[in-house]
Amino acid sequence: MAKPTKEMENLFKEQTMLTKKQKFCVYLATASKDGVPNVVPIGGSRLLDNETIVIPDNYLNKTKKNIEENPKAAIVVTDEEKHDGYQFKGEIKIEYSGPIFEDTEKFMRDFCKAAGIDPPILPRGAAVFTIEEIYAIKPGEEAGKRLI
Numbered sequence: 776m777a778k779p780t781k782e783m784e785n786l787f788k789e790q791t792m793l794t795k796k797q798k799f800c801v802y803l804a805t806a807s808k809d810g811v812p813n814v815v816p817i818g819g820s821r822l823l824d825n826e827t828i829v830i831p832d833n834y835l836n837k838t839k840k841n842i843e844e845n846p847k848a849a850i851v852v853t854d855e856e857k858h859d860g861y862q863f864k865g866e867i868k869i870e871y872s873g874p875i876f877e878d879t880e881k882f883m884r885d886f887c888k889a890a891g892i893d894p895p896i897l898p899r900g901a902a903v904f905t906i907e908e909i910y911a912i913k914p915g916e917e918a919g920k921r922l923i
């Protein structure tokens with residue numbers, strides 16, 4: 776497991792500010808069992824705790840198929856103003872019931888309410904990503920270096 780820093784935590788919070796206009800997405804990369812890559816923008820990701828990023832499965836399609844056959848995934852979050860961000864690598868699975876799924880449903884209800892989306896978009900599942908490695912992506916000498 777790899778524990779994100781306070782800066783990393785803040786980036787995830789900014790990304791899904793419930794009361795303001797959403798600032799940016801994170802990007803989730805998966806691959807099929809044969810290694811065919813797929814990357815999608817995600818607006819609703821959250822850092823749940825020190826080792827978990829949760830993504831509401833509202834529309835995941837090829838991504839979902841990939842997750843079912845290959846749990847390896849990567850996520851990138853960027854701060855475009857500061858030209859900074861982080862790359863996370865780990866394993867992902869989709870949960871369809873239980874506390875994380877229920878929490879994700881509540882998150883989507885709150886998110887849609889704040890954004891004026893009625894009826895709310897409700898998740899079919901919660902994609903749970905366990906962070907194993909964290910890398911720098913900031914341009915410069917440290918780009919690509921493992922941080923944690």
Ligand SMILES: Cc1cc2nc3c(=O)[nH]c(=O)nc-3n(C[C@H](O)[C@H](O)[C@H](O)COP(=O)(O)O)c2cc1C
Nearest residue numbers: 815816817818819831832833834835836837838839
């Ligand atoms: C700005 C933006 C935000 C998105 N946020 C989410 C999200 O939070 N959850 C989700 O399931 N899909 C989200 N999507 C849709 C996915 O990016 C994508 O369309 C979906 O996973 C289907 O692509 P796939 O077949 O490659 O999986 C978002 C798309 C955009 C453009």
